[in-house]
Amino acid sequence: xxxxxxxxxxxxxxxxxxxxxxxxxxxxxxxxxxxxxxxxxxxxxxxxxxxxxxxxxxxxxxxxxxxxxxxxxxxxxxxxxxxxxxxxxxxxxxxxxxxxxxxxxxxxxxxxxxxxxxxxxxxxxxxxxxxxxxxxxxxxxxxxxxxxxxxxxxxxxxxxxxxxxxxxxxxxxxxxxxxxxxxxxxxxxxxxxxxxxxxxxxxxxxxxxxxxxxxxxxxxxxxxxxxxxxxxxxxxxxxxxxxxxxxxxxxxxxxxxxxxxxxxxxxxxxxxxxxxxxxxxxxxxxxxxxxxxxxxxxxxxxxxxxxxxxxxxxxxxxxxxxxxxxxxxxxxxxxxxxxxxxxxxxxxxxxxxxxxxxxxxxxxxxxxxxxxxxxxxxxxxxxxxxxxxxxxxxxxxxxxxxxxxxxxxxxxxxxxxxxxxxxxxxxxxxxxxxxxxxxxxxxxxxxxxxxxxxxxxxxxxxxxxxxxxxxxxxxxxxxxxxxxxxxxxxxxxxxxxxxxxxxxxxxxxxxxxxxxxxxxxxxxxxxxxxxxxxxxxxxxxxxxxxxxxxxxxxxxxxxxxxxxxxxxxxxxxxxxxxxxxxxxxxxxxxxxxxxxxxxxxxxxxxxxxxxxxxxxxxxxxxxxxxxxxxxxxxxxxxxxxxxx
Ligand code: GCW
Numbered sequence: 001x002x003x004x005x006x007x008x009x010x011x012x013x014x015x016x017x018x019x020x021x022x023x024x025x026x027x028x029x030x031x032x033x034x035x036x037x038x039x040x041x042x043x044x045x046x047x048x049x050x051x052x053x054x055x056x057x058x059x060x061x062x063x064x065x066x067x068x069x070x071x072x073x074x075x076x077x078x079x080x081x082x083x084x085x086x087x088x089x090x091x092x093x094x095x096x097x098x099x100x101x102x103x104x105x106x107x108x109x110x111x112x113x114x115x116x117x118x119x120x121x122x123x124x125x126x127x128x129x130x131x132x133x134x135x136x137x138x139x140x141x142x143x144x145x146x147x148x149x150x151x152x153x154x155x156x157x158x159x160x161x162x163x164x165x166x167x168x169x170x171x172x173x174x175x176x177x178x179x180x181x182x183x184x185x186x187x188x189x190x191x192x193x194x195x196x197x198x199x200x201x202x203x204x205x206x207x208x209x210x211x212x213x214x215x216x217x218x219x220x221x222x223x224x225x226x227x228x229x230x231x232x233x234x235x236x237x238x239x240x241x242x243x244x245x246x247x248x249x250x251x252x253x254x255x256x257x258x259x260x261x262x263x264x265x266x267x268x269x270x271x272x273x274x275x276x277x278x279x280x281x282x283x284x285x286x287x288x289x290x291x292x293x294x295x296x297x298x299x300x301x302x303x304x305x306x307x308x309x310x311x312x313x314x315x316x317x318x319x320x321x322x323x324x325x326x327x328x329x330x331x332x333x334x335x336x337x338x339x340x341x342x343x344x345x346x347x348x349x350x351x352x353x354x355x356x357x358x359x360x361x362x363x364x365x366x367x368x369x370x371x372x373x374x375x376x377x378x379x380x381x382x383x384x385x386x387x388x389x390x391x392x393x394x395x396x397x398x399x400x401x402x403x404x405x406x407x408x409x410x411x412x413x414x415x416x417x418x419x420x421x422x423x424x425x426x427x428x429x430x431x432x433x434x435x436x437x438x439x440x441x442x443x444x445x446x447x448x449x450x451x452x453x454x455x456x457x458x459x460x461x462x463x464x465x466x467x468x469x470x471x472x473x474x475x476x477x478x479x480x481x482x483x484x485x486x487x488x489x490x491x492x493x494x495x496x497x498x499x500x501x502x503x504x505x506x507x508x509x510x511x512x513x514x515x516x517x518x519x520x521x522x523x524x525x526x527x528x529x530x531x532x533x534x535x536x537x538x539x540x541x542x543x544x545x546x547x548x549x550x551x552x553x554x555x556x557x558x559x560x561x562x563x564x565x566x567x568x569x570x571x572x573x574x575x576x577x578x579x580x581x582x583x584x585x586x587x588x589x590x591x592x593x594x595x596x597x598x599x600x601x602x603x604x605x606x607x608x609x610x611x612x613x614x615x616x617x618x619x620x621x622x623x624x625x626x627x628x629x630x631x632x633x634x635x636x637x638x639x640x641x642x643x644x
Pocket of ligand 1: 110118119160161238242277315316343
């Protein structure tokens with residue numbers, strides 16, 4: 001069925017073959033099971049041009065040689081060779097030299113101790129804490145294997161909304177067991193920590209990072225962790241954000257908090273990934289707040305702290321301009337956090353290939369200016385790991401880009417399709433085209449032209465641009481972002497408005513500030529635009545909006561049609577799975593289009609252009625839709641049909 005290294009099932013073994021270490025045992029086993037070509041030799045070698053994880057592959061005269069300074073590099077070389085084989089490349093005369101751009105390529109799991117996954121739509125958490133450490137599910141090693149095959153070398157096991165119980169000794173024993181399974185695959189474990197742990201777990205009266213007892217508590221805790229897990233990676237911290245405790249509770253800065261943890265980890269070469277996802281319900285623009293809080297701290301962080309910044313300034317919206325904090329802290333290590341799980345992109349019901357969105361980010365932020373890349377995982381206990389069969393392409397693309405951000409989205413999609421489905425170009429080429437268009441399609445039917453945060457309260461699945469919750473934070477409500485009124489729509493972040501544009505480098509600031517030069521894709525992000533404004537296309541803004549929503553619907557209808565035509569080329573079960581999800585996606589797209597256009601029309605007072613499809617719902621009926629789902633569920637077709 002799915003003939004790929006990436007998806008083959010294989011239980012890992014810790015048994016060491018004579019003369020081999022666990023890593024090399026794995027490497028040989030992979031070759032034995034997956035390689036069809038001539039003999040392969042693996043050799044550790046010194047090569048000044050190779051990083052520890054880098055490798056070379058040379059093949060000639062019926063022999064293949066893989067070399068690397070490190071064992072994990074050899075394993076990566078084996079996976080690369082197998083990838084080339086299953087993607088149909090000519091492996092007879094290879095001259096490959098590969099180095100990862102980032103030394104740290106890490107997944108962030110938002111998994112809770114009770115087995116739920118925050119914003120996870122593929123079942124429950126992979127980690128069965130109740131059974132650990134004595135029972136080791138076969139999926140742990142499969143998980144590690146999939147990650148290693150695409151170069152991912154770190155995993156933060158638990159939610160950034162962290163429980164302090166994570167650091168209790170009984171729990172650390174369980175973490176140790178997972179670390180043991182992951183180790184031969186070159187994967188280190190990291191933990192999200194709750195900044196108030198010294199109080200909640202340690203019984204201290206404060207968590208002030210400058211307090212001696214607090215400092216000592218963390219030192220002891222870190223020592224305890226390394227005694228159990230000598231190659232433990234470090235901590236990820238969400239502090240003073242969305243109700244989480246942090247150094248600011250004690251009058252200290254983010255740098256004070258991060259440095260205190262960094263000092264405790266430093267003797268063991270551990271690191272701190274300190275998140276910059278902070279915003280307060282003040283009257284300043286939420287999009288400006290992370291920059292305002294972090295930029296002045298540039299130069300104050302220890303060398304083993306990396307500030308982890310979401311790609312956009314607000315929150316993983318279908319499309320955002322890049323966060324201006326990137327590049328604004330030249331004396332501080334920075335890393336990007338992408339969201340692989342589709343919190344704002346149709347959960348695991350919608351087919352949305354995310355590589356083009358991530359590449360858009362890299363077209364503004366030079367990859368080499370960052371130290372690492374993190375992705376919020378989309379994995380769970382679902383048999384296919386990610387819910388939507390095509391959501392697996394996003395996990396794959398994340399790993400490939402973390403290794404080499406200059407790979408193109410097309411290349412990655414092509415590789416993945418060939419390994420997952422078939423090498424037949426009559427399938428691969430059109431489906432790759434569909435994947436490439438899918439992000440833009442979702443932006444079109446959800447939030448075109450720079451609109452953002454029009455989501456329903458609670459879950460972020462369907463549209464609710466009208467949502468008002470008495471007493472709710474303004475910056476959690478759609479009207480804060482779209483600001484639709486009789487004159488127009490959009491958030492004025494120009495110099496005449498919130499002046500968020502001023503946080504960007506001068507050239508971009510000028511371009512975004514001027515309504516004429518601001519790209520259409522970000523227009524309503526940066527400007528409040530009159531309904532009758534003439535767009536670059538010559539249409540009015542209102543008409544342009546209508547055409548964009550309509551285009552989104554038509555795009556996914558075309559995906560549906562294309563997929564139907566591929567029935568003979570795909571395993572029947574897999575075919576039906578994708579087909580069913582595409583039909584949900586088409587109906588959702590119409591739902592989004594009708595909800596947004598009918599609602600905004602109340603302000604615009606203009607007709608929907610007559611050459612596009614008429615709304616089929618009434619605004620009144622749409623306003624009554626309530627999906628009884630929480631943060632952790634993906635609505636089923638049945639539920640959607642009943643409620644929508
Ligand atoms: O995107 C938002 C999510 C929260 C999440 C938060 C964060 C883990 O809605 O569920 O919390 O961001 O990134 O901290």
